[in-house]
């Protein structure tokens with residue numbers, strides 16, 4: 001019976017090709033716009049690291065001086081979201097978490113040893129401890145993280161992205177090959193494999209939707225080689241460093257290092273907080289931490305909201321998109337009423353030869369299903385176009401980031417079918433209600 | 444076979460009540476050929492539609508093949524209509540997008556039949572009306588007489604007990620009309636009851652019984668000669 005209705009539906013669509021196309025296009029445009037908006041919103045707001053987002057914490061110490069707080073928000077004192085170098089190193093040495101690392105950054109001219117100096121490119125670099133790779137679940141294509149010695153001694157080793165590996169080494173396994181950062185030679189130990197955390201929760205707000213940096217080196221190598229790019233770090237001081245030297249910055253009360261710790265469970269948060277308070281009390285011996293110990297731990301979601309990378313409330317754009325879809329569907333419904341009205345004669349005849357109302361409803365529902373399905377498939381195409389346009393329009397978004405997941409693809413088609421059937425129900429019921437005898441004089 | 448007691452029908456439009464059929468009694472036995480005559484607007488179509496369960500009646504009772512149709516829901520009524528009744532209309536009412544085969548197939552689709560069964564019945568019906576060789580043609584490729592033959596094939600494909608024909612020759616010239624009448628007589632001879640509304644007195648006299656409707660009043664005509672006059 002279904003195949004019969006399918007055949008009738010196709011015949012019906014062919015009978016009024018223009019109206020059918022118009023209905024399909026109307027659904028497609030509604031679905032395309034809605035799913036573009038939904039996908040962007042979903043992908044940008046989703047949990048970037050679901051397995052441990054509730055036990056990864058950004059650490060904030062209230063290290064500011066006694067005179068004035070770092071910031072005040074809604075009447076409450078807020079500690080800085082970055083740490084001083086000395087605190088970062090102290091926390092790192094204390095090893096109170098499962099994994100922990102400071103995150104630093106700088107920019108430098110980078111090339112391979114084979115390339116000439118004119119081919120070098122200014123490249124943003126991430127500096128970190130090896131814990132980061134495990135902690136942020138970084139996948140590797142070749143090699144892996146550096147070892148502990150490299151962390152301690154700040155060895156000149158590097159992990160690079162697969163994209164940079166493609167560019168510089170033609171995509172081959174480049175482990176063991178060399179890279180020049182400035183005039184310092186770094187040995188490649190690992191190549192990451194398509195690592196695109198979205199949003200990039202551990203970075204500054206303005207960079208949250210950029211790709212991760214192409215080169216990652218040990219934190220201590222940045223320190224050892226005094227690699228510092230003022231424009232690349234958020235750097236704030238309540239007391240100026242003793243002089244202009246790099247060592248003075250390190251010894252100063254200036255904050256610039258963001259710090260992340262992974263705990264065994266979300267429940268250990270309080271223990272770690274106690275540790276931070278104890279640590280700051282100890283530091284008072286050296287005349288530091290004279291303010292209230294208002295230290296803070298933010299898990300991934302809290303960090304994203306606090307840094308205003310994602311919004312806490314419902315997404316207005318998505319609601320608007322769904323409202324637009326509803327408008328499209330209402331339009332489609334009007335067209336369905338017109339189309340089904342033109343088939344009253346057929347309905348009357350089918351009723352006369354023994355079709356029940358239920359049979360008519362089923363027949364027309366199969367037809368609206370087909371319209372919805374075709375609209376959904378076309379809408380999926382439009383959404384893909386919409387996404388690539390969005391990626392081009394906003395420089396901070398990139399194409400790989402805005403790829404629909406299989407779930408969203410299925411959801412798109414399903415949404416189209418379900419909404420077509422739902423909005424087709426009224427015209428369908430209307431068509432099935434036709435008094436058969438009144439229709440049989442003219443067909 | 445078919446028995447109606449005190450059946451009546453009124454239409455209500457806004458404030459106006461139209462008594463389309465006054466209460467009447469009627470029985471029709473298996474294998475009868477009944478002609479229904481009367482002036483335009485007298486209630487012939489209404490009578491036929493009620494007989495074929497396409498319309499509800501207002502008062503009285505109606506038994507079709509022993510089934511009291513009053514209490515049936517839409518589904519049961521549709522099933523009964525599908526199995527017991529075949530309709531033939533003045534304007535053929537074929538679906539232009541379907542070929543002859545699929546047009547005849549239509550009532551069979553609303554039954555649980557194997558495709559082999561359906562095929563046999565369709566070909567049987569098309570053979571009876573002499574159009575089996577043109578099963579792949581579309582209605583628009585046929586003459587009016589041929590189209591009405593397809594409609595008859597569609598009506599008999601389900602092997603109903605009743606054929607209800609509403610002026611089946613009204614749109615045809617007399618030669619074609621004669622052919623259709625011959626066909627209906629053949630079908631009747633094989634045991635199917637036929638109730639046919641007609642304007643044509645010549646055709647009416649060929650029936651065993653004549654029922655006349657005037658202003659919604661049903662009466663039986665025993666005297667065939669009077670019907671001609």
Ligand SMILES: Nc1ncnc2c1ncn2[C@@H]1O[C@H](COP(=O)(O)OP(=O)(O)O)[C@@H](O)[C@H]1O
Pocket residue numbers: 438454455456461463481482483484485486487488489490
């Ligand atoms: N659906 C309807 N609603 C209101 N009045 C109707 C309807 N169908 C028929 N009638 C009225 O009932 C009467 C009988 O109509 P009908 O059975 O079609 O007559 P006939 O077929 O003999 O020409 C007419 O007066 C007609 O106007």
Ligand SMILES: [Mg+2]
Pocket residue numbers: 487488489
């Ligand atoms: Mg009539």
